[in-house]
Amino acid sequence: MQTKPRYILVLALATFITSLTLGHSQKDDFVVVIDAGHGGRDPGAISNGYKEKEIALDVVLQLGLELETYNDIKVIYTRKTDKFIELWKRADIANKADADLFISIHCNSVTNSKPYGTETWVLGEKNTGRNFEIAKRENEVIFLEENYEENYEGFNPSSPESTIAIGIEQEVYVEQSIELARKIENNFVNKAKRKSRGLKQHSLLVIRNTYMPSVLVELGFISNKREGAYLNSKKGQLTMARSLKEAVISYKKELDQNVGSNISGFDLNNNDEPDETKYSFVDVIFKVQIAASSKNLATKSYNFNGLTDISKDKDGKLYKYYYGSTSDYDKVKSLLQEAKTKGYTSSFVVAYKNGQRVDVSEVLKSVTN
Template identity: 75%
Template sequence: MQTKSKYIIVCLLVTFITTLTSYGTLYAQDDNFVVVLDAGHGGKDPGAMKNGYKEKKIALDVVLKLGKTLEEIDDIKVIYTRKTDKFIELWRRADIANKADADLFISIHCNSVNNSKPFGTETWVLGEKNTTRNFEVAKRENEVIFLEDNYEENYEGFNPSSPESTIAIGIEQEVYIEQSITLAGKIENNFVNKAKRKSRGLKQHSLLVIRNTYMPSILVELGFISNKKEGAFLNSKPGQSKMSNALKDAILDYKKELDQNVGTHILGEDLESPSIEVEEPKIIEDVIFKVQIAASKNDLAPKSYNFKGLSDISKNKVGDRYRYYYGNTLDYTKAQELKEEAKAKGYSTSFIVAYKDGKQIDVSDALKSASN
């Protein structure tokens, strides 16, 4: 009876796989690259208002243009924190991204100062660099919480006016800083090279809207609406198209790099792609497989409470960064299972690494040596 049941299950599995493969090379159904787009401010929170321009409107216009172009790509799913002139609490914006198990969170804003001369783009990631300028930006963006009901309860006594509050970083986001910096760099390069804007560079501080997300997250300042010329550019349809296209290309470049390093296809030659079929153990003597889940400049204790409940964590310092790994096995099949466990916990960019004689080697070389 058990044999007959297994036969039926195998037949059903083969039928399912055949249906999938008839479409050629596909992404797994649940492997869409999820991008959460956050138009800053909204509703009763107008954001900056200078020279007749409103930050909340420009941010929303750019987000909608960006989202429309991304939605045209088959394996990208776009989620918006708002699509209308609506007030959304900061904590809820992060919550939307976390519940969606997003791969990226991008919050769009405009800059403004009392001086009309400054202009240029800035992209912010989480960090503790507490310069006077950085603190003032963080304070301005974080003070939105005072418009929220029960903000003291929602933010556990967080005080935007306190430098001590704004430099604190949650462990959950700490492990994504390196990836956030990578994306931020691509965005600023595109603003310069494709949109022909001045870049004021990558900035770091503790901004509430990105502090509580569990994925690579950035906040983009498109430019200064306090500068009449730049404000007019950002408020124009051509200007908004240039900025949204620069953002789109940076996101696609980041995703392409991620796909090459990690692999998400069901079919094809990617050695790290998980197989639908149940595989036998693939033991490779003298090779240790681990799953790299994060990298950070901060030295975190390899404890489960620092890594969303994952145990068997190890770390290795390479240059000025610590790399964190989950698992330790001779079985490549087991390593694939560990990678999926890590991704299920929220480490969406996890990938398998291989070590031989204490030195890291290419996974492909390890697998080739086993087949010879």
Template identity: 60%
Template sequence: MQTTQKYRIVFLVVIFITSLTSFSSLQAQQGKFVVVLDAGHGGKDPGRPTKNGYKEKSIALKVVLEIGKQLEKNPDFKVIYTRKTDVFLELYERSAIANKADADLFVSVHCNAHHTQAYGTETYVLGAKNSDRNMAVAKAENEVIFLEDNYQENYAGFDPSSPESSIAIGIEQEVYVEQSIQLAKKIEDNFSGKLKRRSRGIKQLSLWVLHNTYMPSVLVETGFITNKKEGAYLNSNSGQKKIATQIRNAIEDYKREIDLNVGSLNLGGDTVPNEVTDEKPSIFNDITFKVQIAASKNDLATKSYNFNGLDNLSKEKSGVIYKYFYGSTSNYNKAQKLQLEAKDKGYKSSFVVAYKDGKQIELSEALKSTSD
């Protein structure tokens, strides 16, 4: 009887210790930066066709596994894969995995293809503004749904050939577009700056795999497997490792900026020049110009001590992030000068934004209106 009682006590102690260990392990997971890595295509979906025998699904998987291997060495990260083997995944499953994990980032890796010897990298974020070229890419990537058994049910009548359908899927992730662009820029800058590869830039595209991901998301086209030279690079162990390293570097750099609470966003295309070239006053009575200096998940007090001594600060909430602005003026030349002041204070990626009737509009649209 006493022996039985001892066994019971030992059993309860073991259960207690195990529960503490599990709880400790759970606590260790909390606060980690969760990245979902998605290797494009797989299984019965090989990806883009190529005459040289390279397989997009295989290259994408090898790059993703290398990114994950490197990130997993950093204790601040938790990595989740949509696939780790050559299996077929339906598109909606990929975003569902990311959402279930409550991920901080979703990164999908692919290879490009073209009937010419086109080459270079591209990184896409979700958006409705598709050029003819972008629309063709979107159509090719989205048509994988036809390989799925219940695609009509799963995608609610979505037609990859329809511009209207493509515009519709760009709306849901709008709140995360700026952060997605922030990561996309870092990836492309690393490709061009550190690997000396041709960057074809950051583009917005209506891709279903990015649809319904409730976090910043990008799709990286690592190069053209149809290009003789670039295809060989993508298919090599050395090329795959270099690509993975620079994507990993971009992810870690993105996290550092978020952690600093002042991660600056450079959206491209609408930034103003570093020098003010026209001293003549340029007043737009119905427009308010501000300089966006930072964005953060944290709600910071708009005090000079939080922003390197800058004052005349304001902020607004956009989805899950707060945007921080310096200055407010209807004089565009003055706004340019404010931007230079912000850059001198360390906000190198600051940019001018425009508001009309209390709503943000494209800077290019604002400057088309008549000034006094």
């Protein structure tokens, strides 16, 4: 396994805030890596005659077919057959592909046959109760790998303390991962008509070293006979795959609106764009979000590559850092470009109305209404 030298990790922490990239990269294709959990000698959960590794693969292959119909989306699979893939290799595939998203597909199972419903997990440090038991189960796959002690530096899936330190590289993408997870769960409810058990966080090895927004999706409980039968059916797999596809497309569309040149139907590079006054709002404040981190930094220019007018707020365990503040959308576009020239190449515009964060796309739609 190729691992980062420790001195690079230390340097990355020391300069953490100045090297963050938060959006999708400026590539021609939007790259999605989809990962069918388990495989080969690792069957995952087995219950009621259903195997997690088989259902996960079937859904991944269907999801890939759905996404591949879009010309600007490139799909990469960690596996397309029943083969064993080490956890670290799955993240490595995504990193080498410079992926924009990493989605790992799994199925749930418990000894009690009653629980049912979907869950979508992002990286976190909540090490108590059922959250830890789920993470322990998923992480114990490492024991099937050769040289796992070397590859995971003595990581112990049975130790809550061992999970706290992982995920430094993923931390910056937590907010975006949560946004994707919300879209996935909402689609499971609204489109697939499934019960959602919500968005959850824990330290999961399969997404700990990915350098992009990443989620682990539990499609449902194969230990529940009714849900297991649904997930094992072609209809169920197609419905779940299409719900996932719609979540990815919605997520990508929002990113395109923030970092692309065409927003809400207006070509911002076109000389015939609407008058400037149509982009000024009395009750809306625009800012450029340049970073999100657990590090509480002083809003001084030396911490932000020379940028001034920095503000921050706390959202849970994360501090979000912003550049500029204006009610003029054209001005915030200029601020966005300035932030990018300072190294924040994937920063993006956010909007606030009456102190509450709102979708930029919804604000801009009001121009045409």
